[in-house]
Structure formats: C-alpha cells, structure tokens
Amino acid sequence: MTDTIKHHLSDKLLMAYSAGTLPEAFSLAVAAHISMCDECRARLASFDAVGGALMEECSDADLSETAFEDTLALIDAVDMTAPATAAPAIGTLPRPVQDYIGGDLDAVKWKSVGMGVKQAILPTSREATARLLYIPAGAAVPDHGHRGTELTLVLQGAFADEVDRFGPGDIEIADEDLDHTPVAEVGADCICLAVTDAPLRFRGFIPRIAQPFLRI
Amino acid sequence: MFSDADALEITGTSADVPPPVGALLSIRGNGKSIEPVIEKTEEHTQDWAQVIARIRDKRDRAAFQRLFSHFAPRVKAFLMKSGTDASLAEECAQEVMATLWQKAHMFDPSRASAATWIFTIARNRRIDAIRKQRRPEPEDLPWGPEQEPDQADALALQQESEKLGAAIAQLPEKQKDLIEKAYFGDLTHSEIAEETGLPLGTIKSRIRLALDRLRHQMK
C-alpha cells in the first residue's frame, strides 16, 4: 500500500497536526492517511522534531517546590498497569477510523443520500465534519462545491475527478475553489473518508429537502 | 558527553575495541547491574535515550529525576507559551512526566529524540486537558521489547535532531516567529504557510530508513 500512494498530505497539514491545532475531523484524516503511508509518517516525525527543538529551547519555567514528589505520587497512584500499545487494525479500515466507528466496515451505520451513494457522519468536534462516503462502482458523487478545505482520503477502491485518479491511501486536498465530481472506478465500490471545515449548516432549522447535498 | 571509559563501564563490553558512541544506547537486557557514574552538569541530548532506557528497565528514580529536572520546566514553559495559565501548566507538566515513566517502553530512539518524544506527549496533554478534544493517532507500528532499535539509526537520528535544532535557532527572526506561532497554537491550519522553509529533508530520510527497517523486520 505505502509505495503506491501518489497523493500525500501537505506540509501545512502535517505541521498543524504536529502542533496539535487541527480540528478533530482533520486530525482523523491525517492520522488515517499516516496509518497507510510511511512517507508521511516520516514527514510527521520530522515536524514533531521541530516541536521538540522548540520545546528544548523554551527557557525554564519555575516549578513548585514539591513538583518532583508530586509527580512520584502521581506515578505511584497509577503505575499498576503498563499501557498496551494500540495494535494495528484488523480489517479494512485504518485503526483511527475504526476507533470512531466502534468497529470495521460492517459496523458502519450508512444512510442513503441518493443514487446509491451512502454516508455516515463520524462523531468529531463541531468545528469540522468527518464522514464516510460509499460510492458504488462507476457512480458519481454529484458535483458539490464546498466552503473551506475538504480532504478526501480513499480507504477502498478508487475515484477519479477533474484533478486526477485517487487510489487507496491517496488523499485529495481541495480548497473552496475546486468544484469537483468524483466518480468511483468501475470494478470496486469506493469508500472514502471526507472531512471539511465548513460547519454543519441548516440542521434542524430548514426543511430537510432544502439541505445542501450531504448536509455540509 | 560520556567518555569511552564510561561507556565501557555501562555496557560491560570487551575492552579490546572502544565501543561506538551508539553503544551508549544499549544498556537494555545485558543483565548487568553496574550503576553508571554520572557526574555531569551539562546534558547532551544523546544521553537521554540511555536515561529513558534505565527508567524503562530498572524503574530507576534517580534517572527519572535527571530527566525531570531538565524537561519538566521546559514542558511547563512550553504549555504557558501556548496560553495555559501557570497552575494548569504545572499540573499538566507533572502529568506529562508521569506519562513518560509509564510509557518509557514506547520510546524509540531511532525515530525520535527524547525532546521530540516528550514534546508529543506534552502536545497531546494540551489537546486533551486544555482544548478538551480527542486526538486521533495513527496506527502504531508494532514495537516491543523483542525488537531492538537499530543503534546506528538511533545515533544518526540524535545527530540529525541536534542539527535541526541548530538550524531552527539560526532561522531569520521573522520565519522563526511564524514557526513558533504555529507550534504554540497561535495560527490556524489555514494560516500556516504552504512553504515552511524548514530544512527537514535529511531528518525525514533518516526516519524513513528506520521505518523501512522496522517494516522489514515485521515481515
């Protein structure tokens, strides 16, 4: 997988993820891509090294006099179990995505959005929205513009749009200038993680039919 | 820096050939209980991997105290620069240091310097305690006691980390200011420049090699 990926994360996304300032939904897309891509895993580690260097350069803040003893007390209070490392995912979806679904693909609660396309919104903080998209082989997601930035990570299958072809692990970074029509490749249904920082609008205020496509 | 003599004492290797400096990183699992004589005031980043290994293997509180006195004030300062008030920053710094103790077995010196690793723990604490959000993390690569980090990889990574630190210190003021703003949380992702101008090519290649080696071992 990791060698066939052509479309990667941008430096600014990696830096913001490393700094810890991305909205949760964006962090999910970044974490999912890195789970599939060692190149970006290494790039992220180099951005983390920048954070380490900046922290190393911070002039010392004064600690309370009992800081060390307090920390030992903290350790003694909770040091019973060595935390297990998160095992790699079993199944189709990368682990961070499974964590938000509470299982693999078969646990996704899809909702139809028409023309065979299905979606499932994942529970992240409201500054940005993350959803899984299911596009039947050969089908198109109707043309949709969007406000803000939209990331689309292919988890299974492939799609093509006006920009390029995107296969498993590829991530498309689209700003608001791009109106695109992703079409799933013939042969396999396409499953994507799509996140956007446009807020959820209209929910509960306007009749359902007036909601824009995909409720973004 | 340790002298070679110190290294010999620590690792218990044969005296025929002075061990490479990288051998300093290998005190794990040799069954020896010789205490290294540590009488330095000036820390060298490379030593931290060894200190963390002592915490991991021997639950060595003296080693932990050294790590604490160097890093806890920096973690607190880092959190305060990120807009956290002093008392919450103190509390979080203590929690970060306690986490280091607990997760010492997860530190991989071929992929991160100690400062980098501690930064990531402090950052996660900031997201969790201060921004009150979940932090989705990538899948871990399998990593356990049966897989020793490659010594040469670890040493090379420490050197690259030092070079990066020096390069950042020498950046033009304006550029450095923007990078600090990004890491202290004063910029949103859309405000971060597309071109960071950071010299990350070499350290990235190093880490990539270490990842490839790890993937190879997993097969």
Ligand SMILES: [Zn+2]
């Ligand atoms: Zn990538």
